[in-house]
Amino acid sequence: MSEYIDFDEMITLLKEEFKIGAFPGKDPEKDETPDRSPFEVLISTVLSQRTKDVNTHKASEALFSKYPSPKDIAEAPLDDIKELIKPSGFYNVKAERVKRIAERIHNEFNDQVPEDIGQLLDLKGVGRKTANCVLVYGFGEPAVPVDTHVHRISNRMGIVEAEKPEETEKALEEKIPKKYWIEINRLMVEFGKNICKPREPLCERCPLTHMCRYYEEVYKDGN
């Protein structure tokens, strides 16, 4: 099945379905062009980790309005950071990560977020998903951030067969034309939140059933 998926068609159909893509730390109601610095993208993405809260952007805005630069955050009191980012959830862990990351960006990288995946992964609190988000949303570089939505959908549809998200990332990079890497994450996240949900995917509303392994092998027979 997966070898035969027409990614041009898939992307086109998803774009027709979802005009506004999700964006870590960005207000999903606003259709504006992302104009944030790589540092803002990095911090916002850390704040959005393990959060489906659509209000994560409020935490980013609160933090950056008081502490705009890496130096500001690095020198800010931890408790104040916690208070500001509270709306994003998991604020204790996230505040420590954000502060440590800001310290390193300021002290070791001259306030410039590295554009290198290895250097990004070296930051505590930055894994493959976050690092790839920084490349895509911060630098406009092609990368495939695999969150649970992308992982679930890819396996469910039969595009990949992978246990770990890292395997999914590798497989997707081989199969999906590079020109789509920039947008595939946003489209799949929207798709995953609205239709291809973790449980009980809404196949009756799905525009991709004709290219979906789950629909063909599981859903169709049971309905």
Add this chain to the structure above:
DNA sequence: AACTCGGGGCA
């Protein structure tokens, strides 16, 4: 590979 971390949203 399995376990831990711990907060928001919703039935």
Add this chain to the structure above:
DNA sequence: TGCCCAGAGTT
């Protein structure tokens, strides 16, 4: 008020 959800670090 349980139950589901969301990545990265640690062991």
